[in-house]
Amino acid sequence: MIANQILLLLPVLSVLPSSAALPLTPGNIGNLFGTPDSDGKILQRSKRGWMWNQFFLLEEYTGNDHQYVGKLHSNMDKNDGNVKYVLTGDGAGTLFLIDEKSGDIHATKRLDREEKAMYTLHAKVLDRNTNAELEPDTEFNIKIHDINDNAPKFAKEIYFASVPEMSEVGTSVVTVTATDADDQTYGNSAKLVYSILQGQPYFSVDSENGTIKTALPGMDRELKENYQVVIQAKDMAGQMGGLSGTTTVSITLSDVNDSPPRFANHSFRVTAVESTDIGGAIGRIKADDPDVGRNAEMEYSIVGGHDIFNIITDQITQEGVIIIKKALDYESKRDYEFRVEVKNTYLDARFIHGLQFKDYATVKVTVEDVDEPPVFTRNPYIIEVHEDTAAGSFVGVVSARDPDADNKPVKYSIDRHTDLERLFNIDSVNGTITTMKALDREMSKWHNISVVATEINNPRQTTRVPVFIKVLDVNDNAPEFAMSYDTFVCENVKAGQLIQTISAVDTDEPLVGHKFVFSISATNPNFTIVDREDNTANILTRRGGFSRREMSMYFLPVVISDNDYPIQSSTSTLIVRVCACDSRGNMQSCNPEVLPFSDGLTTGALVAILLCVIILLMIVVLFAALRRQRKKEPLIISKEDVRDNVVSYNDEGGGEEDTQAFDIGTLRNPEVMDANKLRRDIIPEMLFPFRRTSPIKDNTDVRDFINGRLQENDSDPTAPPYDSLATYAYEGSGSLAESLSSLESAATEGDQDYDYLSNWGPQFKKLAEMYIGKSPDRET
Numbered sequence: 192m193i194a195n196q197i198l199l200l201l202p203v204l205s206v207l208p209s210s211a212a213l214p215l216t217p218g219n220i221g222n223l224f225g226t227p228d229s230d231g232k233i234l235q236r237s238k239r240g241w242m243w244n245q246f247f248l249l250e251e252y253t254g255n256d257h258q259y260v261g262k263l264h265s266n267m268d269k270n271d272g273n274v275k276y277v278l279t280g281d282g283a284g285t286l287f288l289i290d291e292k293s294g295d296i297h298a299t300k301r302l303d304r305e306e307k308a309m310y311t312l313h314a315k316v317l318d319r320n321t322n323a324e325l326e327p328d329t330e331f332n333i334k335i336h337d338i339n340d341n342a343p344k345f346a347k348e349i350y351f352a353s354v355p356e357m358s359e360v361g362t363s364v365v366t367v368t369a370t371d372a373d374d375q376t377y378g379n380s381a382k383l384v385y386s387i388l389q390g391q392p393y394f395s396v397d398s399e400n401g402t403i404k405t406a407l408p409g410m411d412r413e414l415k416e417n418y419q420v421v422i423q424a425k426d427m428a429g430q431m432g433g434l435s436g437t438t439t440v441s442i443t444l445s446d447v448n449d450s451p452p453r454f455a456n457h458s459f460r461v462t463a464v465e466s467t468d469i470g471g472a473i474g475r476i477k478a479d480d481p482d483v484g485r486n487a488e489m490e491y492s493i494v495g496g497h498d499i500f501n502i503i504t505d506q507i508t509q510e511g512v513i514i515i516k517k518a519l520d521y522e523s524k525r526d527y528e529f530r531v532e533v534k535n536t537y538l539d540a541r542f543i544h545g546l547q548f549k550d551y552a553t554v555k556v557t558v559e560d561v562d563e564p565p566v567f568t569r570n571p572y573i574i575e576v577h578e579d580t581a582a583g584s585f586v587g588v589v590s591a592r593d594p595d596a597d598n599k600p601v602k603y604s605i606d607r608h609t610d611l612e613r614l615f616n617i618d619s620v621n622g623t624i625t626t627m628k629a630l631d632r633e634m635s636k637w638h639n640i641s642v643v644a645t646e647i648n649n650p651r652q653t654t655r656v657p658v659f660i661k662v663l664d665v666n667d668n669a670p671e672f673a674m675s676y677d678t679f680v681c682e683n684v685k686a687g688q689l690i691q692t693i694s695a696v697d698t699d700e701p702l703v704g705h706k707f708v709f710s711i712s713a714t715n716p717n718f719t720i721v722d723r724e725d726n727t728a729n730i731l732t733r734r735g736g737f738s739r740r741e742m743s744m745y746f747l748p749v750v751i752s753d754n755d756y757p758i759q760s761s762t763s764t765l766i767v768r769v770c771a772c773d774s775r776g777n778m779q780s781c782n783p784e785v786l787p788f789s790d791g792l793t794t795g796a797l798v799a800i801l802l803c804v805i806i807l808l809m810i811v812v813l814f815a816a817l818r819r820q821r822k823k824e825p826l827i828i829s830k831e832d833v834r835d836n837v838v839s840y841n842d843e844g845g846g847e848e849d850t851q852a853f854d855i856g857t858l859r860n861p862e863v864m865d866a867n868k869l870r871r872d873i874i875p876e877m878l879f880p881f882r883r884t885s886p887i888k889d890n891t892d893v894r895d896f897i898n899g900r901l902q903e904n905d906s907d908p909t910a911p912p913y914d915s916l917a918t919y920a921y922e923g924s925g926s927l928a929e930s931l932s933s934l935e936s937a938a939t940e941g942d943q944d945y946d947y948l949s950n951w952g953p954q955f956k957k958l959a960e961m962y963i964g965k966s967p968d969r970e971t
Contacts, residue, residue, distance in 0.1 A: 257288070257297035257298060257299055258297060258298040259295065259296075259297055260287065260296040260297060260298055260333065261295075261296050262293070262294050262295050262296070263276050263289070263294035263295075263296065263314055263316075264294050265294075265316045265325060265326050267316060267325040267326060268294075268316070272292060272319065273318060273319050273320060274292075274316055274317075274318070274319060274325060275291045275292070275316070275317045275318070275319040275322075276289055276290070276291050276292075276293075276294040276314065276315075276316060276317075277289075277291065277314070277315050277316075277317055278296065278312055278313070278314055279312065279313045279314075280310070280311055280312030280313045280330075281310040281311050281312060282310050282312070283312055283313075285299065286298060286299055286300065286302070286310070287299070287310070287312065287333070289314075302335050303335075303340075304335040304336070304337045304338075304374065305340075305341060305372045305373075307335070308334065308335050308337075308374075309332055309333065309334045309335065310332065310333045310335075311330060311331075311332055312330070312331060312332075312333065313328050313329065313330050313331075314328075314329055314331060315327065315328040315329065336377070337373055337374035337377045337378070337380055338373075338380070339373055339378070339379075339380035339426060339427060339433070339434065340373070341371055341372035341373045341380075341426075341434065342371070342426070342434035342435060342436050343369040343370065343371045343383050343424040343425065343426055343434065343435060343436040344369055344370055344371075344436050345367060345368070345369045345422075345424065345436060345437075345438035346368075346370075347438060348438060348439065349438065349439045349440070349441060350365060350367055350438060350439070350440040350441070351440075351441050351443075352364050352365035352403070352440060352441070352442050352443075353442065353443045353444070353445045354405060354442060354443075354444060354445065355444070355445050355446075355447050356410055356411055356412035356413075356444040356445065356446065356447055356449065357409060357410065357411065357447060357449055357541075357542075358405050358410070359405070359408065360404075360405055360406060360407065360408050361404050361405065361406075362404060362405045363402055363403075363404050364394065364403045364404060364405065364440075364442055365402075365403050365440060365442075366400060366401055366402040366403070367385075367401045367403065367422055367438055367440060368400070368401045368424075369383055369385075369401070369424035369436055369438075371383060371426050371434075373426065379426065379427045379428045379430070379433075380426060380427065381426060382426060382427065382428045383424045383425065383426055384398050384399075384424070384425050384428055384429035385397065385398050385399070385400075385401040385422060385423065385424050386398060386422070386423050386425070386429075387403075387420065387421070387422055387423075388421040388422070388423050388437065389419065389420060389421035390418060390419065390420030390421065390440075390442075391406070392406055392407055393405070393406060393407045393410060393418055393420075394406050394407075394418065394420050394442065396420075396422055398429075401422065401424070403420060403422070403440060403442070410444055411444075411449075412444040412445070412446050412447075413450060413481040413482075415444070416443060416444050417441065417442070417443050417444075418441075418442045418443075418444075419439060419440075419441060419442075420439070420440040420441075420442055421437055421438070421439055421440075422437065422438055422439075422440060423435050423436070423437045424436050424437075446482050446483045446484060446486050447482075447486065447539055447541070447542070448482055448485075448486035448535060448537060448538060448539040448542065448548075449482070449539065449542040450480060450481045450482050450486075451480070451534075451535065451547060451548040451549065451550065452478040452479065452480040452487075452489050452533050452534065452535060452548070452549070452550055453478060453479055453480070453550050454476075454478045454479075454533065454550050454551070454552040455478075455479055456552070457550075457551065457552045457553065458552065458553050458555070459474070459476045459531075459552060459553070459554045459555070460554075460555045460557070461473055461474035461513060461554060461555070461556045461557070462474075462556075462557050462559060463515070463519060463556055463557070463558055463559065464519075464558070464559045464561050465518075465519040465520055465521040465558050465559065465560060465561055465563070466519075466561045466563060467515050467519060468515070469515050469516065469517065469518060470514055470515060471514060471515050472512050472513065472514050473500075473513050473514070473515060473556065474512075474513045474554075474556075475505070475510045475511065475512050475513070476491070476502075476510065476511045476513070476531065476552060476554065477508070477509065477510045477511065478491075478509075478511075478533040478550055478552075480509075480535070485536075485537055486535070486537065486539070487509065487535075488506075488509065488535065488536040488537065489504065489509050489533050489534065489535060489536065490504055490533070490534055490535075490536050491503070491504050491511030491531055491532070491533050492531070492532050493529050493530070493531055493532075494529070494530040494531065494532050494551070495529075495530075497516070497527075497529050498516065498517060499515070499516055499517045499519070499527060500513055500514070500515065500516060500527065500529060500556065501513075501514050501515075501516050502514070502531060511531060511533065513554065513556075519558050520558075520594070521558050521559065521560040521561070522560075522594065522595070522596055524558065525557065525558045526555070526556070526557055526558070527555070527556040527558075528553065528554070528555045528556070529553075529554055529556075530551055530552070530553055530554070531551065531552050531553075531554055532549060532550075532551050533549060533550050533551075533552075534548055534549035534550075535548045535549075560595070560596070562595060562646075562649060562652060563593070563594045563595055563652070564644075564646070564652040564653055564654040565591040565592060565593055565594075565601045565644040565645070565646060565652065565653075565654045566591060566592060566593075566594050566654065567589065567590065567591045567644065567654065567656040568589075568590045568591070568592075569589075569656075570656050570657075571656060571657040571658065571659060572587065572589055572642075572656060572657070572658040572659065573659045573661065574586055574587035574624070574658060574659070574660050574661070575660075575661045575663055576626070576630065576660060576661070576662060576663065577630075577662070577663045577665055578629075578630045578631055578632040578633075578662045578663060578664060578665050578667070579629075579665040579667060580626055580629070580630060581626070581629060582626055582627055582628050582629055583625055583626060583627070584625060584626050585623065585624075585625055586615065586624040586625055586626060586660060587623075587624050587658075587660075588621070588622050588623050588624065589603065589617075589622040589624065589642050589644075589656065589658060590622055591603070591622070591644035591654060591656075593646060599646050599647065599648050599649070600646075600647045600648075601644050601645065601646060601647065602619045602620065602644070602645055602647055603617050603618065603619050603620075603621075603622045603642060603643070603644055603645075604617065604619060604642070604643045604645070605617050605624075605640055605641070605642055605643070606640070606641040606642075606643055606655065608641075609639065609640045609641045610638075610640045612628070613627055613628070614626060614627055614628050614630065614638060615627060615638070615640060615660070617642060622642070622644075624642075624658070624660075630662050631662075632662040632663070632664050632665070632699075632700075633668060633698045633699075635662065636661065636662055637659060637660065637661055637662070638659075638660040638662070639657060639658070639659055639660075640657075640658050640660065641655045641656070641657055641658070642655065642656055642658050643655045644656070664699050664700045664701070665699075666699050666701065666753065666755035666756060666757060666758075666759055667699065667759070668697060668698045668699050668759060669697070669751070669752075669753070669759035669760055669761035670695040670696065670697040670705075670707050670751045670752070670753050670759070670760075670761060671695060671696065671697075671751065671761050671763055672693060672694075672695060672696075672749075672751075672763045672765075673693075673694040673695055673696045674694075676691055676693060676765060676766075678690060678691040678730070678765055678766065678767045678768070679767065679768040679769070679770040679778055679781055680732060680737055680745075680767055680768070680769055680770070681737070681770060681771070681772035681776055681778070682736070682737050682738060682739065682769060682770070682771055682772065683735075683736075683772060683774075684732050684735055684736075684737060684772075684776075685732070685735045686732055686733060686734050686735045687731055687732060687733075688731065688732050688735075689729050689730070689731055690718075690730050690731070690732060690767065691729075691730040691765065691767075692723075692727055692728070692729050692730070693709065693727065693728050693730065693749065693765065694726060694727045694728075695707045695709070695726060695751045697753055697759075699753070699755065699759075701753070701754075701755040703754075705726055705753065705754075706726065706753065706754040707726045707751055707752065707753060707754075708722060708751070708752045708753075708754070709722050709728035709749060709750070709751055710722075710749070710750045710752075711747060711748065711749055711750070712748065715733065715747070716733060716734065717732070717733055717734060717737075717745060717747075718730055718731065718732060718733055718745070718747055718767070719731050719732075719733045720749065728749075730747070730765065730767075737769045738769070739769045739770075739771070739781075742769065743768065743769050743781070744766060744767070744768050744769065745766070745767040745768075745769070746764050746765075746766055746767075747764065747765040747766075747767055748762050748763075748764055748765075749762065749763050749764070749765055750762050751763060768781045769781070892950075892951075892952060893951050893952060893954070893955070894952050894954065945959065945962035945963050946963060948962060948963065949963065
C-alpha cells in the first residue's frame with residue numbers, strides 16, 4: 192500500500208526518498224511518507240487504502256523542467272518492472288504525467304490557483320503482462336497552494352461623491368473597497384489595508400473598510416468646491432513586499448445657505464421716460480449671493496411700498512425689476528427716491544444665528560420729458576340731443592390739451608369710419624359738434640363716433656376719444672294698431688256683445704310711459720267702443736241681427752291718440768266681417784257667395800249648374816280649335832272647271848248675296864277704294880293700318896298695277912309677311928264688272944261685253960277666252 196498523501200513542497204520531498212527502502216508488505220502498508228514522531232520514527236497510519244488521498248502543490252512554479260508532484264508506490268511493486276501505474280482524471284496526460292514504472296507524478300506547466308484550486312484524479316496499479324488490477328482504482332486530490340501573486344483592485348478607477356459644506360469632522364463621505372483574488376483563508380495574501388495618498392488634511396480614510404470621512408472643520412464651498420482624493424489598498428496586511436492598488440475619489444462640497452445676499456452698490460440711479468406704459472420696466476438692480484441653486488434665490492421689495500413704482504424678482508436672473516404702477520408725468524414730478532430690500536427666500540436654521548440674511552439699497556428715479564399726445568378732459572363723452580334738432584344745430588363740445596409744458600395747439604376731427612352717414616360735424620378749432628342732418632330716434636337711438644385730437648405742430652401725436660350721442664325722443668309718431676286684427680260678428684249676435692279687443696303701439700318713448708285713447712264716431716249705428724284705460728279697448732255691437740245679404744263686411748274707423756306733447760293721433764280701420772255662427776258663437780262661414788237664393792236653389796244645385804256651364808265652355812273652345820286646324824278644301828277640283836281661275840285669288844267669294852266681294856272698278860281705279868272697307872263674309876285675322884298709295888293713271892295695265900303694289904309692300908317695313916294679293920281680293924262696292932260669281936250670270940250673261948278682258952294681259956287670257964268665247968255674237 193502506498194502512502195495516500197504527498198506534500199508537494201519540494202524541500203519536504205527531498206527528505207522522503209530514504210523511507211522508500213521500507214519493504215512494502217501488508218504489515219507495513221501506509222508507512223511510506225508517514226509522519227515521524229518525537230523519536231524520529233515514522234508513525235503508522237490506519238489502513239484505509241493503498242495510497243494517500245490528497246497532495247499539495249505550490250502555484251506559479253517558475254522552473255524550466257517539469258515540476259515534481261509526488262510518487263505512487265504499491266506493496267505489489269517488487270521493482271522488477273512487472274507493475275504499471277495508470278493515472279486518469281482532471282488534467283491526466285496533459286497537466287499531470289505519471290511514470291508508469293516508478294509512479295512519479297510531474298506537472299507539465301505552471302498552475303494558477305485563481306484559475307483552479309484543486310484537481311481530482313484516479314490512480315490504479317496493473318500487472319504489466321496481464322493488465323490485471325493489482326490495486327483497486329483510488330481517487331485522490333491535488334490541491335494548489337496559494338502565493339501572493341494578485342494585487343488589490345478597486346471596482347472603479349474614479350469615484351464621485353459629495354458632502355455638504357461646513358460639515359463636522361468625521362462626517363462620512365463615501366466608502367470605497369478593493370478586492371484581492373488571492374486566497375482569503377491562506378496567509379495574508381488577501382488581507383487589505385487602506386490609506387490616503389492624496390487629499391489630506393481635508394479627508395481621512397478608515398484603514399479597514401475604506402470609508403472616507405471629513406478631517407477638517409469649516410470647509411467652505413465658496414472658497415473651494417472640488418477635491419481630488421487618492422486612496423490606496425495594500426495586501427499582506429500592509430507589510431513590506433505586499434501588492435497595492437489605488438483609485439481616485441472626486442469629492443464636491445454641496446451648497447448650503449450659509450451666505451446672505453449683499454448689494455455690491457447700495458445706491459442705484461434709474462432714468463424713465465414719462466410715456467412708459469403702466470406695468471412697463473424702467474430698470475433692474477441685482478444683489479450678489481455666493482450660494483447656488485435654491486439657496487441663492489432672492490426676493491426684492493420696496494420698503495414701505497410706493498404709489499408709483501413696484502419691484503418684482505426675475506426668477507431666472509435673480510434681479511429686481513422696477514416697474515411702473517401709475518403713469519409718470521414730467522410736468523408734475525421729475526424725481527423719485529425709495530429704498531429696496533433683498534432677502535433669501537429659503538433660510539437654513541443652522542446658519543441664521545448671528546447673521547442678517549437681508550440687505551438694503553437706495554434707488555433714485557429721474558423722469559425724462561417726451562412729446563406727449565393731446566389729452567381729453569373726459570373719456571368718454573356722453574351727449575344728449577333731441578331728435579327734432581335741425582341740421583346745423585349744436586350737439587356738444589369736446590376739449591383736449593397738450594400735456595407738455597409747451598402746450599401746443601390742438602385741432603379736432605371726426606373719424607368718418609365711425610360716422611359713415613355724415614350726421615355730425617366738428618369745429619377743428621374749438622371742438623364744437625353740430626348736426627349735418629336731422630336725427631330720427633326711431634331709426635337709431637345712439638350714435639357712437641370717435642373724435643381725434645391732433646397736435647398741429649406734430650401730426651403724429653394724436654388721441655381719439657369715443658363720443659356717445661343719445662338721441663332724445665320727441666313725440667312725432669302717432670300710435671297705431673299693435674297688429675292686424677281678423678274681426679267678425681255673428682249674424683245672430685246681440686247688442687252689447689264683445690267682438691274684439693284692440694291695442695296700440697307707438698314708436699315714441701315718453702318719459703311717463705304710453706297712454707292711448709281710443710274712440711269711434713258716435714253716430715255709428717252698428718258698433719261702439721269702450722276704452723279700458725290700460726292702452727286697450729273693447730269693440731262692442733250696438734245692435735243685433737246682422738245679415739250677410741245686406742252687408743258682408745263693415746269698415747270701422749278707430750281714432751287712437753297719445754298723451755304726449757304735442758298730441759299725435761291716427762285713424763286705423765278695423766274690418767269686421769259678418770259670419771254665420773252656431774248657437775255658441777263659433778264661426779262657421781263668412782263667404783257671401785254661398786248664400787242660398789230666394790227661389791230655393793240649394794248650394795249643391797248651384798255647384799251643378801256651374802259645372803255644366805264650365806263643361807259647355809270647354810266643348811265650344813275645343814270645337815273652335817279643331818275648326819281652326821282643319822285644312823281648307825279648294826273651291827275647284829277639276830282643271831276643266833270654268834271657275835278654276837278664282838283659285839289664284841286664294842278666296843272663296845261671297846256667293847249670290849255678295850255685292851262687295853270683288854270690285855273690278857277698284858282694280859282700274861284705286862283712288863275710289865274705301866280705306867276702311869273690310870270684308871263682311873269673314874273675320875280678318877289681323878288689322879293693319881291702311882296706307883293709301885299714289886293713284887295709278889287711268890287705263891294702266893293690271894300687271895303694272897300689281898307690280899307696283901308688290902314693290903311697295905316689299906319695301907314697306909310695316910307690311911305683313913304674306914303676299915299683298917289679299918288686299919285687292921276684296922272687291923268692294925262700285926265695281927264696273929260687278930260680281931265675278933257665275934251663279935247669277937245666267938240672266939245677264941248675254942248683256943255684258945267681256946272684250947276688255949283681253950286687254951288685261953296673259954294672266955287673264957284664260958278668263959277672257961271663257962267669257963268672250965261664250966258671247967252670243969261669236970256663237971252665231
